[in-house]
Amino acid sequence: MQYRQLGTTDLNVSLIGLGTMTWGWQNTQAEGFEQMDYALAQGVNFFDTAEMYAIPPTPERFGTTETIIGHWFAARKNRDQVILASKITGPGLDWVRGGDNHINKKNLTLALEGSLKRLQTDYIDVYQLHWPNRGAYHFGKTWDFAPDFDAVAERENFLEVLNTLQGFIEQGKIRHFGLSNETAWGLMQYLQLAKDHNLPRAVSIQNEYSLLCRHFEPDLAEIALSEQCGLLAWSPLARGILSGKYLNGAKPAGARLTLETRPEHRTGKTVDDAAAAYIAIAKRHGLDPCQMALAFVNAQRFVTSNLIGATTMAQLKSNIDSVDLKLMPEVLADIAQARREFAQPY
Template identity: 50%
Template sequence: MELTTLPHTDIEVSKICLGTMTWGNQNTEAEGHEQMNYALDQGVNFFDTAELYSIPASAERHSNTEKIIGSWFQKNQNRDKVILASKIAGKADMTKFIRTTGFQKDALISAVEGSLERLQTDYIDLYQLHWPERKTNFFGQRGYVYDASDFWEDNIHQVLETLRDLVQEGKIRHVGLSNETPWGTMRFLEESKVHAGLPRMITVQNSYNLLNREYEIGMAEISHRENIGLLAYSPLAFGVLSGKYLGERLPDNSRLKLFPNYKRYSGKTAVAATQNYYKLAQDYDLSLTQMALAFVNSRPFITSNIIGATNMHQLEENIASIDISLTDEILNKIETIHNEIPNPAP
């Protein structure tokens, strides 16, 4: 397994990160334990979760995933073998059953303490803000749209102060962002630069895959010049980049069969681009899954690639992508397809 370092730390993490958001809904506790056992055996030491998971968000299933990870730690007594990341859910209609106060001090403290209890651990290595409190373009919205009803007041200093206190208490070690924009990322970074003692955001967890390379517009330069690493989620675009939905197929128990509203990567142009990538992978005797994940792994701004699976075959193939190196010829042909159909999914 290839290792990288969390920016501005000496913490080594695997280039492949184990995503967990299906555990507690599509996957049972036993299946989650099996996945963690296999991943750790393969050198994957970086796990990502959130208080919101499993998905889709619901009052009945929220935090199930953290509980499954916690029971695995308790069973195996191996917390020291894993670099663990979790997230606080942002303010939104779909999270009112968790809390309604966004990233206020009491909400952050409550969220961290709740996660620690469920995860059966004394600390979280990387704690992330799942999405911004302000109204902006995230979760499938391609561009920023001005909204006169957005009365968000800049509370970034206060958020960082609370996170600083949690770091000083030893409950979290480092902090990161998720689903964040260039403006938001720089705003957090500048605040910690200007005010000594505030924690620095070291990573940002945004979607990135062959169908959505919008991270390269603005965010990639921030990664390079500010040394903030991308934790890429949805590298297979909800499984679309496995090719299993081509030909209008809808396999049983697949995410799009179970949750048909997850259409972010199912538009006509996205399907056309997927077909082109599928043919390219076939031309070089690769699976589309291997090529798609290897592409993400190869990007210079990637700290870790968050893969997820609902069965062991998928998990094995996803982790094995670390052994695939794409030639310049393949990468050039990927760019040709991208230039013909750029970012077909937001």
């Protein structure tokens, strides 16, 4: 396993991070235990979860994944071997805290206490804001995103959040904090306010990134590198689309997009054509398409950890093994050409 420094901290996290959101829906607790056991044995020391998991989110499944991880910690007695990240849910789900779920001191406190209890731990290493209060271009909103907010009010909220997080750090309940599904403006505001007021500095930003979704480049990538606030890349296989299993309208039994109850924006001819192009590149060079896609993410200097997710042990093992794959220049050249043809599939 390879490791990279988490922001400006003294923590080194595994380049392959373990995503957990299928546990409690697509995966049983026993299967989650098996994945965690195997990943840790392979040197994966960074696990990422969230209070709203398992996915797709429902009131009944809220917190289920964290509960499974908590049971694993209790059974294995190995909390100190894992760098654990979790998240507070942003506004938008009317069944989370009665629909009044603006990220502020009150809700941060409620959310953190709930997560700590479910996870059966005294602290979370990286506590993240799942998405911003003001909205962003993620989750299929790229095409019609139109920022409309009060910048002064947002900065005041950011200061409230940072002061609250400082309190959590002083209490020993979290070690660091990170952002998720943020924009360049939001990330820079948080970093500047932390500097100006001697408050906690974001150590990471968790956004979607894959061969099919490269919105992180170039602006956020520049910030990640220059400000030492690296990317935790989620959905590096674009919800499994880069495996090819959904091509031509296929809906494999038990697969993520087959079970998904929410509208899916990663569909259509352009997405299919782009995925097929990348799969063809992998096959032309004798590579597994999923490992090639993951190796591409691993190779980016602005990436701190590549958050894989798997529903089977075979998938998990193959995904972790991608850390040993180095893409040759001719493969990267083909990928660059395909990107020009399919610059923004969704």
